[in-house]
Amino acid sequence: MNEELSAAGRIRWGWFIAWAAVMLLLPMVLEDTHTLTVLTIWSLLALSLGLMWGYAGILSFGHAAYFGLGAYAYAIASINFGESTVALFLAMLVPAMLAAAIGAMMFFGRISDVYLGVITLVVSLILFKFMNATAGDVYRIGDARLGGFNGIPGFPILNVPGFPSMEIWGTPFYYVVAVALLLCYLLSRWILYSTFGRVLLGIRENELRTELLGYNVPLHKTAIFSISAAMAGLAGAFFAMWSEIVTPGLFALGQSAEVIIYVIVGGLGTLVGPMAGAILLGFLKLLLGEQTLIDNSLVMGLILVLAVLLVPSGIAPQLAKFRKRYIDRLFRQRSGSSGRRRRKLGGSGNGKESS
Template sequence: MLKSSLGAAAVALAAVYALVVVPAEGQMTTMINGSVYASYGILALSLALIWGYGGILSFGQAAFFGLGGYAYAIAALNLGNTWAALVIAVALAGASAAVLGYFMFWGRISDVYLGVITLTVSLILYRFLNQTAGDEWTIGSAPLGGFNGIPSTPILTLPGLPDEPLSPEQIYVLAMGALFVGYLACKLLVATHFGRVVVSIRENEMRAELLGYDARLYKLGLFTFAGALAGIGGVLFANCVFVSPNMFNLQTNGQLIIWVIVGGLGTLAGPVIGCFLLLMLATFLGTVHQGGGTNWFDPNLVLGVLLTLVVVALRKGLLPLAIAGFDAIAARRGQRGRLARAADPLVCEPQAE
C-alpha cells in the first residue's frame, strides 16, 4: 500500500511539473523537445504494455507509430479537419494492429517469428515510402514526398476554431497530457480482469486456455489497444516535427527496444523514464559534439558504450533497481526501529498468552 501510494504521488508530482511548472517557465526549446519526448514516450508505453504484461515482443511497434502519423497528415490535408484526421489516424493504427495480430495469433506464430514479422512490416513500409518521391505518389491532395516525408503536415487546431493552429506551448501541454492519460489508461487496463488474464497468459498460456480463456483473443485485444496507443504517439510526433519514412526505420525500432529494457521491462513508468533519459542524453551529447568535440568523440559511440554497461550491470532496468533500493532502505530502517525498541527498557513488547 505504501509503495503504491508513493508511486501515485511520484506520477502526480511529475504531472504537475510537466504540465504546470515547465509551461510557466516559458523555455521554448524545452517545450519543443518535451513534445517530441512525450510522443516517443507514448510509443515506449505501448511496447511496455504488450511486451512487459502480455509477453508479446514486437520488434516493429514503430509501424503503428508511423502509420498514425502518415494517416493523420494525409487525412488532414484532404479533409481540412485536423481533429477528424486524428480520429481516423488512431483508428487506422488500431485496425492495422488488429489485422496483423489476427494473422499472427490465429496462426500460432511463436515469439521469435512474431518479432521478425512485425519488424519486417515496419521495414517494408519504410522502404516503400522512401520510393514515393514523384508527383504521381499522392493520396488525394496529399503528396507522400518520398524520403522527404510530408513537411506540410497540418497542425492541430483549437477546438471550434479551424483556422487557429495550436501554438508550440499548447502542443507541449497536449502531448504531455496525452502521455499521462495513456499511462493511467494502461494502469487501469492492467488492473482489470482483462489485464489479469493477459498476465496469466504471459506466465502460462496453456494453463490459461485450459481454464477456458482464449489466449488468441486476449492477445489480439491487447495488441490492438497498443497499436492505437502508438498511433496517438505518431499523431503527436507529426504535430511537433513532421512525418517521414524515418518513423518506420530500424533505428526507431531499435531505440524503442532499448528504452524498454533500460527503463525496466514489466513496468509502465520505467520505459517512459528510460525514453526520456536516453533522449535527453542523446540531445546533450549531440550539443557537445557540435560545440567543438574532438574527432574521436561520437554521440552514438558514447551512447552505445553506456547502454551496454547499463544492460549488463542492470538487467532488470532502472526503475526496478530504484524500487529495490527503496525497499532495502525501508527494511533497514524498520530493522533499526525494532532493535531500538528492544534495547529500550521503557518499551514493553506485548507478551503472548
Template sequence: MSERVRGYALFATVALLLLVVAPLALPAFRLDELAKYLCLAIAALGIGLAWGQGGMLTLGQGVFFGLGGYAMGMYLKLHDAGGDLPDFMVWSGVERLPALWQPFGNPVVALAAVVLVPVAVAVLLGALVFRRRVRGAYFAILSQALAAAFVILLVGQQGLTGGTNGLTNFYDFFGRDPEAESTQRTMYFVVAGVLGVLYLLARQLVGSRFGRLLVAVRDGEDRVRFLGYDPALVKTVTFAISAGMAGLAGALFVPVVGIISPSLLGVVPSLELVVAVAVGGRYALAGAILGAVVMNYAKTSFSEEWAGGWLYLQGALFILVMTLAPKGAVGLYQQARDALARRRGASAAAVEKPGVAVKEEVPA
C-alpha cells in the same frame, strides 16, 4: 503508505513537474524538445504494455507511429492546399489527388484514422500471427521486417507519400500557426495531458483481471490455453491497444516537430524505443515513460558532441541493462528500496528482542 497510494502520489508529483514547473522553468525551444520526448514516451508506453506485460517484443512500433503521423500529416497538407494538390505532388507531376488521400480532407476522418488505422493493421497482423502461435524471437523479427517494408513502401511512392522527404511545411493547424510559440506551448500541454490519461488507463488495465491474464500469458502461455482461455485473443487485443497508442503518438508528433518522414519510422527508430523501454524498466509502465524521456534527452545531448558514436553507446547500454539489470532503472530502484526495508526490519526486530545487543559497525 500502500503501494497504490505511493504510485498515485508519484504520479501527482510528476504531473506537477510537467504541467507547472517545466513550462515555467524551460525556454520555448527546450519545452518543444520535451514535448517531442513525451510523444515518443506515448509510443514507449504501448511497448511497455505489449512487451513488459504481454511478452511481445515488438520491433516495428514505428509502423503504427508512422500510420498515425501520416494520417495527421495528410489532413494538414490538404488543408494547407485549400482544395488544390499538396506542393510535393505538384513537384512530382501528379495531376489528380489520389483516391487514398481524398477521405483525409475531412478532419473527423483524419482524426479517427490516427487511431483506427494502426489498430486495424495490428488486429489483422495479430490474427494472422498469434493464431499460428508465432512468438518470441520469431515475432520480433517479423515485426522488424514489417517496419523495413513500410519504409521501403513510403520511399518508393514519391508522388503519394513525399518519398524520403516525407510530409512537412505545415502552415495551419486547426486555425493556428504551428510554429507560433503559443501553439507550441498549447501542444505541449495537450501531449502531456494525453500521456497522463493514457498512463492512468494503462495502469487500470494492468491492474484488472485482463491485466492479470495478460501477465499469465507472458509467463506461461500454454498453461493459460490449457485453462480454457485464448492467448491469441489476449495478445491481439493488447497489441492493438499498443498500436493505437503509437498512432496517437505519431499524430501528436507531427504538429510538435513539423515533419513526418520515413527516417523517423524505420527499424532504427523502432529499436531505439525498445532500448529506451528496457533501460527504464519494461515491467513497469512508468519505467517505459522514464526510459523514453531520458534516452531521447541523452540522444539529443550526446549526439551533439559525439554524433558518430552515440549508436554504439546506445547499443552497449542496452546489452548491459539486459545482462545486469533486466528490470531496468525502475527495477534497480525497487531492489534498493526492498533491501533498505529488509535492513530496517531486521534492525527493528533485533532491538525489540530482550537481552540482545545491537552491534554497531565501526567504519574502517
C-alpha cells in the same frame, strides 16, 4: 482492490499526483518546452511497447511501423480535413487496424515468437521501402501527396477541436502531450487492473496454461497488440505535429531499436521504467546529436550493453529494490526506535508492539 492480487494494476495516487504536478510545472521552470515535448512523445511510444512487451510478453521488432503510420495517417488526414481532430483519431485507428489484422494473422495462426519478431520487423521494412518509393504524383491520398523520400511537409498542426484557425503550439502543445501521456498511463493501469490485464499477465507467464483455463489467448494478444499500436500511433501523430514533417525515416529500424532500448534500460515489466528510459536516453540522444565526435548509435548500443550487464532488470525495478532495501528499512527503524522511546517514557504502545 483485492490485496492478494498483483500490484500491476494498482495506481499509487500519491506518486501519480506528484509526477503529474512535476510534468505540468516543468514549463514554468524550463524555457525550452520543444525538447520537453519530444521527450514526452518518446515516453508515450516507450509506454506503448512497455505495456505490450512487459505485460503480455509480445516483443515487436517493428514498433516504429505503428509510430510512423500514426504520423502519416495524421499528416494525410489533416491535409484532407483541414484540421486536426479527426486526423488525430485516425492516427490511432489506422495503426490499430493494421495491428489487429497482422496480430490476428500471427496469433490465430499460432506463429511462434521468433517468427512474430521477424514479421513485425518485415512490416516495418515494407512500410519504410514503400514510403520511400512514393515520390511520383500518382502517390496521393486526396489532397495529400506522399512525397517519397522527402515525406509530407506543411500539414495543419494541432488545433482546438472545431476551430481550425486556433492552433495549439509551444507550451500549450506540451501540456496536451503531457496530459495524453498521463491518460495513457492511467489507461494502461486500468487495463492491468481489469480481468483482461490479468489474463495478459497469465499469457506472459504461461500461454498454454492460460489457454487451458479457457481464455481465448489469440484474441487477447491481438487486442493488446492493437491497443499498443494505437498508443504508438498517437505518439506518431504528436511527433508529426512537433516536427511539422513526416518522412519514411519514421519507419526506420533505428527507430524501432531505440524504443526497445528505452524499455530495456528503463525496466521491462514496469510502466514507469520505459517512460523514464525514454526521457533519459532520449535526452542523451539529443545531447549527442549536437556533436560530431562520437556516433550516436554507438553510444546507445554501449548503454544497452552496460545496462544489460549492470542493471539487467532495468533502472525502475532497481530503484524500487533500493527503496525497499534502504529507505523503507530506514523508516521502519525510525518508527521502531520512536516506539521504543514512547514505551520507555510509559507511552501507549499497542499490544502488538509490546509483545
